[in-house]
Amino acid sequence: MSETTNSIPVPQSENTKFGMWVFLGGEAVFFISLILVLLLTRFVNSNYEAEFRSLLSIPIIAINTFILLTSSYFVVRSLEAIGVGNQKGMRNNLIGVLVLGLLFLGGQAIEWSSLFRDGMNYSTTFGMPFFTVTGIHGTHVFIGVLWAVYILVGNRHLPYTKGNHLGIENFGLYWHFVDIVWIVLFTLIYLI
């Protein structure tokens, strides 16, 4: 067997990572379905631009997108740090992820409040799919924030090491996936 990257089997120690990818595959089906509902609602109704898109604040959401991308960078830095046994670097970067995750949720709360003030709510044609998709995505971010707290607290009792940090890698996969979903939503809801 040739020693290429593609022929490398999944090591037994990475079983949980395999499980995480199975989970993310399922999540992909889930989010693609939701996004599709949103797109169908948009294209079936011709007044999207006038009734809904004009109410969205692109600058706020662009900043929010940048915040989430930055948090993804902090995740890889955290993983990079623990990969060389740097506990402090891992912890500090993870705190950065936590703070940025909360900032993202704050930005989303501001956006939702503004939409509610403008008369948009869950019972409207465009409000229903919008609040469903962005709400479920926001819930995923919130779960990610809780997961980061769990890692930080757990690390005090049973520290991750240079050779044992799959828990952080799995968290990273989840967080990056949530980031990818937002990258797609940002374009489809706000930019196009």
Added chain:
Amino acid sequence: MSHQTAEKRVNYLGVFILLAVFTLVETLASYLQQTAIKFPVLIALSLAKAVLVLLYFMHLKFDSRIFSYLFIAGCVLSIPLILVMIFVMPVIANY
């Protein structure tokens, strides 16, 4: 392949800067007048960003290809759902 090996090859800051620049370009492009090229450009930038995150931040470029297959399988499994929504739902709605 473990991520430590991957880290030696990947300039994460470079990937992040690229993602940030793409986001800035996308945002500015969204203010342009609606043209035939605007839609494909925005979709292409969005896909490029998603692929960058998958390949480098999620290490799919360096990990076992099984992980890539699992993720692609999820996306492929959505195709029947997409077809049902596009072709069957309007029929049911009219019925």
